[in-house]
Amino acid sequence: MKLYDEVIAHINETLSAYQAKTLPVGETNWSDVGKAKMILRSEMAYELGGDRLPALGSTIVTNSQDLVPQDEIVLYGLDLPEISKDQPYARITFVRTDESAMGEGNDLYNAIHRIEYFRYHVFPEGFMMRVSAASERECVRVGSEALDKGLDFAKIGNFMIDALHVHKDVQAVKVIFVTLPEADYDSLREDYKMTKKITDTIDHMLKDVNMDCNSCSLQEVCDEVEGMKELHFGISHNSLA
Ligand code: SF4
Secondary structure (H helix, E strand, C coil): CCCCHHHHHHHHHHHCCCCCEEECCCCCCCCECCCCCCCCHHHEEEEECCCCCCEEEEEEEECCCCCCCCCEEEEECCCHHHCCCCECEEEEEEEEECHHHHCCHHHHHHHHHHHHHHHHHCCECCEEEEEECCCCEEEEEEEHHHHHCCCCHHHHHHHHHHHHHCCCCEEEEEEEEECCCCCCHHHHHHHHHHHHHHHHHHHHHHHCCCCCHHHCCCHHHHHHCCCHHHHHHHHHHHHHC
């Protein structure tokens, strides 16, 4: 499945303009506090993506070993202990999966969704993700007490890697954090929108029996993304079989 590979390549190209820091991958070693634990304004040190700054969270699936060779955490910009006020923020996660295990049609769509939804099921201490699907934002409240205990992006990255490896189809995960003020968040947001369009198109293919590309409202996406049409005609063929 190469559907999202061009988006990943474009994100890599955008980020290649900035200096990356690779963070250690290993044991998570950080508490899971569960959904009920809120960080109040009075308890937070700052907000990533707060005060209407860019705030982006994206999870993208690939089967390419070249794009995601192993588990990895990369940071562009300041790490959590170095930040003292609200910052722009992006969390981009590339997830390599086993193509044969992902299945086709509904199975594929559901597998992609399960992986994308991991962000609703991770609750690291002192790092409260606030996801708004409507405004397509992912902000984070960072707790003062957790920073005193040593919270940093390496701990959060490892926490996310472990949460994604719970899915049996996941083979490797690359977590990218961006806090650089000068990073091109507009370009990263466009890539996020393209990712969403591709997933929405897969959903449409499953629900709509229209097989005429010339009269289909999704033709633009399917013309642009390699493998999209093959996926639709493959889905239809299999559902008829
Ligand atoms: S393959 Fe053709 S019919 Fe199917 S969603 Fe794409 S444009 Fe529409």
